[in-house]
Amino acid sequence: MSSKRVFHLHLVSDATGETLNMVARAACAQYEDARPIEHVYALVRGPKQLERVLGEIENAPGLVMFTMVNEELRARLEKRCAELQTPCISVLDPAMKALGQYLGKESSHKPGLQHIMDAEYFDRIAALNYTMSHDDGQSAGDLNEADIVLLGVSRTSKTPTCIYLANRGIKAANIPIVPGAALPPDLETAERPLIVGLTTSPDRLVQIRKNRLLSLHENTDTDYVAPDVVAEEITFARRLFAKNGWPVIDVTRRSIEETAAAVLNLYNERQRERMS
Structure with a gap:
């Protein structure tokens, strides 16, 4: 019986990370011969926080999945991952793009809106x-x-x-x-x-x-x-x-x-x- 392939999975979110975790685990469940080592970073909303995350990614290279609405932070994350030749995926992009096209408007670009106390x-x-x-x-x-x-x-x-x-x-x-x-x-x-x-x-x-x-x-x-x-x-x-x-x-x-x-x-x- 062959051992499972172990890989690092970095989950970066500007909110609680709940959505990202569910998407990542649903995807990983389809690959039974692989086992992710999860690195979860929640509430990443500033440059200093992001730099610490990037340091962790550099120390343990692997797949990066993120949900982040701040364009500057997102650009910095994607640029550094490209330099490290590390795959970097925004998991909500396809859904956000489809919604925007259907509704004819842009999103609010505010993190964590699904968790507001309404x-x-x-x-x-x-x-x-x-x-x-x-x-x-x-x-x-x-x-x-x-x-x-x-x-x-x-x-x-x-x-x-x-x-x-x-x-x-x-x-x-x-x-x-x-x-x-x-x-x-x-x-x-x-x-x-x-x-x-x-x-x-x-x-x-x-x-x-x-x-x-x-x-x-x-x-x-x-x-x-x-x-x-x-x-x-x-x-x-x-x-x-x-x-x-x-x-x-x-x-x-x-x-x-x-x-x-x-x-x-x-x-x-x-x-x-x-x-x-």
């Missing part, structure tokens, strides 16, 4: 507060305030999916499905939220639960990870979802991001139907 920002904070206080069946008396309610047996990624959705401004509650335990009464009367069931394969769930118990140094000789009991839990949940007509998403082979995207697709489709 109404949308405070909506995300409110969504996160709601989601954290409605995790795992807590505060189930006001579920009608939720945008989305996720249901599923233990360890079907309900909590992380809800947190991801909250960061998108979605108020998301989650409720565990336990055979023999009643669901919150408010769930039956809630008309506002989209209710979605999460399921997975029994084998995968047993593996996840065992890993969880091992990480907590707890005994794995329990019904919680018994294959027949786990299969019964999943069957019970599936029947419950079908009985109530709730859409179901299988998370067996999905990342948290992919599960959240599938939930958002259902939510957006429902919103369009309500508006039509």
